[in-house]
Amino acid sequence: MTILKVAAVLLTGFFFGLTLEGISRKVMARIQRRYGPPWYQNFLDVFKALSKIGISHGWIFDFGILMALGGVIATLAFVPLGNLVAFPGLDNLFIIVYLFAVGALGMAMGMVGSGNPNASIGVARALTQMLGYEIPYMISVAAVMYYYKTASVSTLMLSQQDKWTLFKMPIGGIVAFISLLGMLGKKPFDTPIAPAEIASGPMVELSAKYMGLLMLMHTFSIFVEVGLFVDIFLGVSNYWTFLLKFTVVWIFATLISSVLPRFRIEQVVKFYWKVPLSLAFIQALFVLIGWVF
Amino acid sequence: MISITNLILVFLFGSLISYLLTKANKVLGSIFNFLLSFYALYYVWNIEVGHYEKLFNIFPNIENSLKVTYLGKFFAIISLIVISLVSFFIIEWIRKKPSRPAAFNAFILIMIAGVIGVFFSNDLLTLYVFWEIAVLGSFLIVPMGKEESKKAAVIYAVTSAIGSYMYLFATFSIYSKYGVLSFDKVSSYLLNEPSNLFKWFVILFIASAGIAKSGIFPLHTWLRITHGNAPDAFSAILSGQLVKMGSYVLAISLSVFPSTMLFNAFYHGVPLINYLLIWLGNISIIIGTFMAIRQNDMKQLIAYSSIANGGYILVGLGVMNSIGYAGGLFHVFNHAIAAAMIFLSFAAVVYRTGTTKIDEMGGLIWRMPWTFVTYLVGIISLAGIPPTSGFISKWMIFNALLTKGMFITLAITFIGSVGSFLYVFRPLAGVFLGQLKKKHYEVKEVSPIMLIPMLILVTLTVFIGIYPKPVLDLIASIERNIGIKPIEYSGTIIKTSLGQWNTLTVFTMFATGFIIALILHLIFPKGKKVELTDQYTGGDYLYNYDLYHYATGFYKFIERLYDKHPSFEKLYNMLASFFKSMGEIVNGIIYKVSPSGYVFWISIVILILFWVRW
Numbered sequence: 051m052t053i054l055k056v057a058a059v060l061l062t063g064f065f066f067g068l069t070l071e072g073i074s075r076k077v078m079a080r081i082q083r084r085y086g087p088p089w090y091q092n093f094l095d096v097f098k099a100l101s102k103i104g105i106s107h108g109w110i111f112d113f114g115i116l117m118a119l120g121g122v123i124a125t126l127a128f129v130p131l132g133n134l135v136a137f138p139g140l141d142n143l144f145i146i147v148y149l150f151a152v153g154a155l156g157m158a159m160g161m162v163g164s165g166n167p168n169a170s171i172g173v174a175r176a177l178t179q180m181l182g183y184e185i186p187y188m189i190s191v192a193a194v195m196y197y198y199k200t201a202s203v204s205t206l207m208l209s210q211q212d213k214w215t216l217f218k219m220p221i222g223g224i225v226a227f228i229s230l231l232g233m234l235g236k237k238p239f240d241t242p243i244a245p246a247e248i249a250s251g252p253m254v255e256l257s258a259k260y261m262g263l264l265m266l267m268h269t270f271s272i273f274v275e276v277g278l279f280v281d282i283f284l285g286v287s288n289y290w291t292f293l294l295k296f297t298v299v300w301i302f303a304t305l306i307s308s309v310l311p312r313f314r315i316e317q318v319v320k321f322y323w324k325v326p327l328s329l330a331f332i333q334a335l336f337v338l339i340g341w342v343f
Numbered sequence: 344m345i346s347i348t349n350l351i352l353v354f355l356f357g358s359l360i361s362y363l364l365t366k367a368n369k370v371l372g373s374i375f376n377f378l379l380s381f382y383a384l385y386y387v388w389n390i391e392v393g394h395y396e397k398l399f400n401i402f403p404n405i406e407n408s409l410k411v412t413y414l415g416k417f418f419a420i421i422s423l424i425v426i427s428l429v430s431f432f433i434i435e436w437i438r439k440k441p442s443r444p445a446a447f448n449a450f451i452l453i454m455i456a457g458v459i460g461v462f463f464s465n466d467l468l469t470l471y472v473f474w475e476i477a478v479l480g481s482f483l484i485v486p487m488g489k490e491e492s493k494k495a496a497v498i499y500a501v502t503s504a505i506g507s508y509m510y511l512f513a514t515f516s517i518y519s520k521y522g523v524l525s526f527d528k529v530s531s532y533l534l535n536e537p538s539n540l541f542k543w544f545v546i547l548f549i550a551s552a553g554i555a556k557s558g559i560f561p562l563h564t565w566l567r568i569t570h571g572n573a574p575d576a577f578s579a580i581l582s583g584q585l586v587k588m589g590s591y592v593l594a595i596s597l598s599v600f601p602s603t604m605l606f607n608a609f610y611h612g613v614p615l616i617n618y619l620l621i622w623l624g625n626i627s628i629i630i631g632t633f634m635a636i637r638q639n640d641m642k643q644l645i646a647y648s649s650i651a652n653g654g655y656i657l658v659g660l661g662v663m664n665s666i667g668y669a670g671g672l673f674h675v676f677n678h679a680i681a682a683a684m685i686f687l688s689f690a691a692v693v694y695r696t697g698t699t700k701i702d703e704m705g706g707l708i709w710r711m712p713w714t715f716v717t718y719l720v721g722i723i724s725l726a727g728i729p730p731t732s733g734f735i736s737k738w739m740i741f742n743a744l745l746t747k748g749m750f751i752t753l754a755i756t757f758i759g760s761v762g763s764f765l766y767v768f769r770p771l772a773g774v775f776l777g778q779l780k781k782k783h784y785e786v787k788e789v790s791p792i793m794l795i796p797m798l799i800l801v802t803l804t805v806f807i808g809i810y811p812k813p814v815l816d817l818i819a820s821i822e823r824n825i826g827i828k829p830i831e832y833s834g835t836i837i838k839t840s841l842g843q844w845n846t847l848t849v850f851t852m853f854a855t856g857f858i859i860a861l862i863l864h865l866i867f868p869k870g871k872k873v874e875l876t877d878q879y880t881g882g883d884y885l886y887n888y889d890l891y892h893y894a895t896g897f898y899k900f901i902e903r904l905y906d907k908h909p910s911f912e913k914l915y916n917m918l919a920s921f922f923k924s925m926g927e928i929v930n931g932i933i934y935k936v937s938p939s940g941y942v943f944w945i946s947i948v949i950l951i952l953f954w955v956r957w
Contacts, residue, residue: 056855100863105877106870110708110776116864120857127852137852140836142844144738149849151728151764159719162772163708165875167893170772177765178901184761189754196748201841254879259867263860315900327754334750 055136056127060270062134063126066293067269068092073297074304081308096265104258107164111260114160119263121152122270129277130204132292141203143191143278147184150274153267154180157252164255172251175315176242182322183232183239189330190222190229193337194282207281214285218342222333223283225326230299232322233275236307241315276300347409347463348396350386354379354456362449369437372448377430380455384423387459392416392820401468405524410465413821414599418591419462420817421676424803425583425683426455428796432687433576435792439694441487441574451580454480461588466524467514467549471507474552474588478503481577481585488574495565495572502565506555510592513548516541530600542605546616550596556589557653560626564912567634570646571699575690578642582649583683590656590675593620598825603663611747613662621661625755627654632762633905636898641692641770642699645685648725648766651759652678658756659740662747666839669818669830670739676814677724677733677804684721684800688714691789691797692774701770705892706779706875710786715775717797722767724804727760730850732807732814735837739830742839765898773894778875780889809850810835 072089079086106112128141128149135141158177161169195201197219198209206215216223232239243251256264280287280295287295313321336342345353357379365372394411401407430451441447457480460473478500485496518524520541521532536542553559558566566586570578596602597617606614613621631651638644652674659671691714692707693699708715724733737760744753788794807814812835819829831838835847876888885891896902933944 056852060859100867103868104870105873107873107875108709112864112870116857116860119860119863120853123856123859124849124853125856127856128849137845137848139843140845140848142738142842144741145729145844145849148727148734148738149729149853151726152723152853155723155726155728155764155768158768159771159776162776164878165706165777165892166878167891168879170777170893170897173768173772174897175900177768178898181758181761181765181901185754185757188757189750192745192750192753195841196745196750199841201742201745201839205842249879249881257870259864259870262867263863266863316904319901319904331750331754338748338750 052136055134058134059127059129059131059136060123062131062293063270063273064266066296067273068096070297070300071269071272074301077301077304078308081305092265092269096262099262099265100259102258104260105255106260107255110163111160111255114156114158114163115260115263115267117156118153118160119156119267119270121149121154121156122267122274125149125153125274126270129274130207130281131277132207132287132289134289134292135204138204139202143195143201143203143206143282146203146274146278147188150271153271157264157267161252161255166255168248168250168254169252171248172242172244172254175244175251178315179232179239179242179318182319183229183326186225186322186326186330187229187233189327190219190225190333191282193222193330193334194219196334197337197342203278203281207286210285213343214283216283216285219333219337220343221329221336225330225333226279226283227299227303228326229322230275230279231303231306232318234272234303236303238307238310238313239318240307240312241318244312272300276303344386344389346396347390347394347411347459348398350383351456351460354383354452354459358449358452358456361452362445365437365445365448369444370434372445373430373434373437376448376451377427377434379452380423380427380430383455383459384420384427387416387419387423390416395465398469402518402524404522405466405468405518407469407472408465408525409460409463409469411463413817413824414591414594415462415464417672417817417821418587418675419459421679422458422462422584422587423455425679426458426580428799429576429579429583429683429687431796432579432690432793435790436576436690436694441484441577443487447484447487447574447577450480450483451577452480454484454580454585456480458584458588462591465526467510467517467526467529468524470592471511471514474507474510477585477588478507481581484577485569485573488572488577492572495568498565499569502555502562505562506552509548510552513545516548517545526595526599533600533605539606543616546596546600546602546605549600550593550620553589553592553596554623557586557593557656558589558627558650559623559653559657560630560650561623561911563627563630563650563653564915566646566650567643570649571640571643575642575693576687578646579683579686579690582645582686583679586649586653587675587679589653590660590671593657594660594672597660597663598668598827601826611749612664613747617661617663621658621749621752624654624657624661625752627651627657628755628759632759632766633908635766636762636769637902638766638769639701639895640699641689641701641774642686644701644766644770645682645689648763649678649682651763652682652725655737655740655756655759658752659736659743662740662743662749663827664743664747665822665828665830666739666746667743668822668827669815670736670743672818672821673732673736673739673811673814676807677736680800680804681721681725681733684717684797684804685725687793687797687800688718688721689770691793694789694793695786696783701773702894704774704780704783705777705894706775707783707786708775709779710783711775711788713788713794713798717801718771718775720801720804722771724808726763726767730805730808730846730853732804732811735808735811735846738844739837739839742841746840765901769897773892773897777892777894778888780892809846811837811846
């Protein structure tokens with residue numbers, strides 16, 4: 051049973067994630083007054099990349115990519131998709147956040163293992179950006195966990211029977227959304243990739259199969275990041291309403307990102323630690339003194 | 344089985360034998376050291392809790408004794424695991440380093456004797472005596488490292504002395520007030536003590552020994568200098584074991600003298616004094632993390648990370664509820680193992696390359712893959728990522744802080760935790776990945792003798808990460824013994840009021856994810872293997888690949904944000920130079936070349952003595 055559920059979660063991540071990425075490309079194109087690729091373009095991209103013969107920079111390069119994809123797949127299995135929960139009771143939020151770091155570390159290691167300084171710079175920036183968004187995000191989520199007295203994501207979701215957390219703790223919700231933009235690497239927080247400055251950073255040496263596997267990893271990580279936001283802040287959902295809410299959040303993030311320029315990396319950290327972190331503390335204070343709407 | 348007293352004596356006399364043996368043959372002496380420390384591990388593993396031995400009488404009516412407690416046994420086992428594995432590593436390492444191998448081996452045994460005594464002491468004074476023996480042994484080893492190590496040794500001794508003299512002062516105050524010294528008696532007297540001021544003073548002064556030893560702010564500066572300059576293999580013991588003596592004293596000052604019962608609750612059941620210590624821990628986490636990000640010397644980098652981890656332990660212990668205390672103790676284990684792994688892999692790197700500067704290396708993974716694996720698992724554990732054991736303790740500490748609603752401390756522990764990804768990645772990228780330097784083309788992997796202890800540590804941290812029961816059993820019995828509600832767990836599931844998680848499920852899922860990725864990797868066409876010199880350069884022609892490796896100023900963009908940070912090291916240096924110039928003034932007045940000057944000063948002193956009638 052658990053195996054079937056895990057498979058269902060992963061397959062949803064794969065099909066729905068790639069479709070949605072295609073749709074968001076279309077949305078962004080329309081904002082920029084282009085026609086844009088078809089919705090199934092990302093399927094074509096992944097399978098084409100996977101079928102080509104590329105280059106590898108040695109075993110650590112391969113191993114890093116395996117660790118990245120493996121880590122993210124493992125993380126995704128713990129994320130509840132509405133009422134589809136693969137490991138009931140064991141979907142602890144800290145586990146998800148930290149297991150997610152396995153993927154990040156694997157990718158960082160593999161890409162730096164390629165020996166290209168652009169990749170190293172990209173990874174250094176990605177880690178620095180993580181220092182920026184992770185702290186306000188964790189504090190706003192911690193306020194939610196403190197309020198509901200649980201760290202299990204599905205229990206957090208089910209505790210919102212009367213009202214969505216987003217409306218109970220609006221400041222925390224906004225902070226989490228801003229942090230989400232950073233996690234997704236959406237503009238204005240796309241410094242780690244920055245194609246014009248550092249040749250796409252971590253991805254500079256990727257080709258063929260390696261590129262394809264990392265595209266999959268990217269799709270799955272979007273699912274983890276947005277899925278957590280939906281579960282924690284956007285009320286009770288079953289599998290279908292979860293996907294609906296997921297689409298709304300993802301498209302909203304795309305809309306914002308397609309009209310903004312890029313921060314410099316130190317601006318990212320400064321911004322996150324000034325505005326969202328202070329807001330997160332205000333939210334935590336509100337929760338401590340009981341001002342929850 | 345022999346008694347603990349005899350075990351300590353064996354080590355003290357063994358140091359003489361070890362000295363002579365090492366003089367005759369370096370390797371033989373080190374094997375002797377290893378066997379002795381491994382025997383001590385076996386001995387401590389099997390010792391019964393509650394075992395009591397009378398030692399000596401320093402004060403009248405006070406029996407100085409040794410007693411095995413759960414807490415002491417826990418720390419002793421961890422310490423001796425680290426020490427015996429490092430001793431195994433030293434068997435090969437000693438061929439090349441340190442400068443005085445015979446003395447090195449002898450002092451290590453003296454230090455171990457002190458360490459065993461510290462963890463099994465039953466009263467404040469015995470603990471102090473053995474503490475100083477351990478400090479003496481380690482203090483004499485530090486100068487055998489680099490050129491500037493002598494200064495490092497002095498700083499180590501002075502900082503340690505600040506803590507231990509404060510401790511001794513508290514000990515004497517307790518003795519003069521109550522006339523007792525053993526832990527249980529002192530704690531029962533303290534519980535009936537009306538004066539709050541006295542309780543504050545006693546707890547803080549005893550804790551200060553732990554603060555100095557485990558590198559908690561404001562006595563943290565010695566770690567960078569001492570760990571960075573000590574002999575490479577000894578740094579593993581320093582950071583993996585000796586620093587944990589500090590954590591032990593902190594655990595005693597907070598839990599054996601039960602701070603939650605001695606003082607009124609201040610915030611969510613945590614007394615103000617614990618809160619103060621938690622804040623010191625917080626500052627240590629911040630300093631350790633941000634300074635580690637800046638370091639270019641890999642040993643100093645991990646030394647700073649030890650400061651941050653000392654902070655974690657103190658935060659965990661300070662919360663003093665079932666999950667936080669367990670988290671603190673578990674973190675003692677994790678950091679001991681991780682620090683030993685990391686410092687041993689560095690020692691192996693230095694053994695082969697002769698440098699500790701990150702930007703002078705690169706690409707060593709192609710020459711030393713097993714050392715790389717040790718370092719990789721070490722940092723995964725240090726950064727607290729599952730499936731290694733490092734995550735369990737961080738999870739516990741986060742949970743404890745969250746249940747208490749300590750959001751600022753929680754934010755700081757998160758900064759420390761994400762920051763640790765940053766600083767551990769720097770040596771990973773700079774030393775092991777990227778292009779291999781031309782001068783390191785001939786470097787080889789270290790011999791199996793050095794690899795075995797490193798890989799045992801790797802296995803240990805992964806095993807405990809999947810099956811934490813052995814450590815949790817020990818921690819639960821400590822908590823039961825001290826009177827805290829023991830941590831709940833069943834099988835591989837750890838529970839708190841906030842929820843539970845299963846170490847085995849996480850590991851299984853991680854393995855599954857990895858297998859899926861591997862299958863995908865295998866079914867699609869194989870990539871062509873190209874050299875690391877075959878790169879996308881944006882059209883530039885590269886003539887020197889040594890310069891192509893990105894390692895200098897890895898995090899320059901974030902370092903820039905706190906370049907002009909205030910520094911306690913500067914403050915201490917100012918103090919030092921102040922006392923130095925004061926000393927020069929006094930010297931200028933008093934020190935006279937002629938004997939008549941001395942006669943003059945002596946007569947003045949005698950006159951004063953007569954006048955005051957001492």
